[in-house]
Amino acid sequence: MSSNLEIASSFIQGAPPGELSDVVADIKALTPEGPGLISSLAPAFEKYNEEQLATVKLPGSSEEVIVSAFNKLEDGRYFDVQSQTSFAFDHVNQEASSPQSYVLESQNSDFIKSLLKSLSSHAKEHYPNCSFGVYPIEDDTAAAIVLVANKYSPNNFWNGRYRSIYTVPLPSADAVTGTIHINVHYYEDGNVSLNTKKPVSISLSPNSSADAVIKRIAAAERAQQLELSDAFSRLSEGAFKGLRRQLPITRQKVEWEKVGGYRLGQDISGGAKGR
Structure with missing residues (x-):
């Protein structure tokens, strides 16, 4: 058991x-x-x-x-x-x-609510389907800024989740540390998974405003998205192209759903009859 x-x-x-x-x-x-x-x-x-x-x-x-x-x-x-x-x-x-x-009990409640308001604007602009929150942590000496966006498409055999978690010290609000997590699973006729984490470390001016904190977070998230996009482009143009030739030697596409019926040395090579 x-x-x-x-x-x-x-x-x-x-x-x-x-x-x-x-x-x-x-x-x-x-x-x-x-x-x-x-x-x-x-x-x-x-x-x-x-x-x-x-x-x-x-x-x-x-x-x-x-x-x-x-x-x-x-x-x-x-x-x-x-x-x-x-x-x-x-x-x-x-x-x-x-x-x-529930009434939030925190000596930093006003700043936490300001962070939540700024985060709401950021989330609605960039993540159409998401949930988010800001919570006091570490005995009310910091705030956790949390956002999660899910997109599921089981009919197309893929699902994905975006998570970002940041910590801001309070009341100084002079830094942001955290991690961006992206996990995508594709499972049509195979099993491929993207699971990446991006650490975030941002220095801010002492006693930064809630808007300033969220703007720097937004910039970090945009940079991470650009990095991923660039990595995918390099992968598509480089490694994936090297895995196999785009067309077989006959210069015709292989009908993979019929591959079990091909006769090696005849159908694939262009129709020459075996001896």
């Missing part, structure tokens, strides 16, 4: 974006404990949801809020600054419940 639990937990931790339910279905089908094992995986689900910045709609709301270690309360509930709500979260079923009014 313990061995299966460890293996199943590792499957949960490695679930690609948007495919956690598929991994759960596989665990149920492949393990002798089946559905009974799932309830024992609650710690693995909790770790996965918090690390992946899981999003959930609160009851009666159309907006999605973030589940993370940064906005977790001592009683296991989570809070959202923008909606001023705390909520319970079922990590296995990924459902929110029991919403309650």
Whole structure:
């Protein structure tokens, strides 16, 4: 049982974006404990949801809020600054419940709300489908700035997730450190994954404004996108072209769906009959 639990937990931790339910279905089908094992995986689900910045709609709301270690309360509930709500979260079923009014208790609450307002403008301009939040951390001596954008296209066999997490010291607001994570999984007739992390380190003037903080974050994210775009261009023009010739020696494209019916030395070479 313990061995299966460890293996199943590792499957949960490695679930690609948007495919956690598929991994759960596989665990149920492949393990002798089946559905009974799932309830024992609650710690693995909790770790996965918090690390992946899981999003959930609160009851009666159309907006999605973030589940993370940064906005977790001592009683296991989570809070959202923008909606001023705390909520319970079922990590296995990924459902929110029991919403309650929540008032942010922080000596830096005004600055945190200013960061949230500036982050909202940035997010809506550059990430059409995203969730974001700003939370006091480290005993109220810093703020965590968090953004997650998911795009799932299972009909086209790909899913992707963008996460950015930054820390700003308070009240000085003189630096930003963090990481940009991008994870894309493509699985049509294969299994290809992009999983990249970009560390971010920014120096700011002492007592910088919330707008200044978010503008520097926006610049770092644009630079990262340009780096990725340039890397893909080099990969397409270089390494991928060298993998195989664009056309076979006959100068005609191979019909790969019919490749099983080709007769080596005759069809592929141009129709010469074997001896």
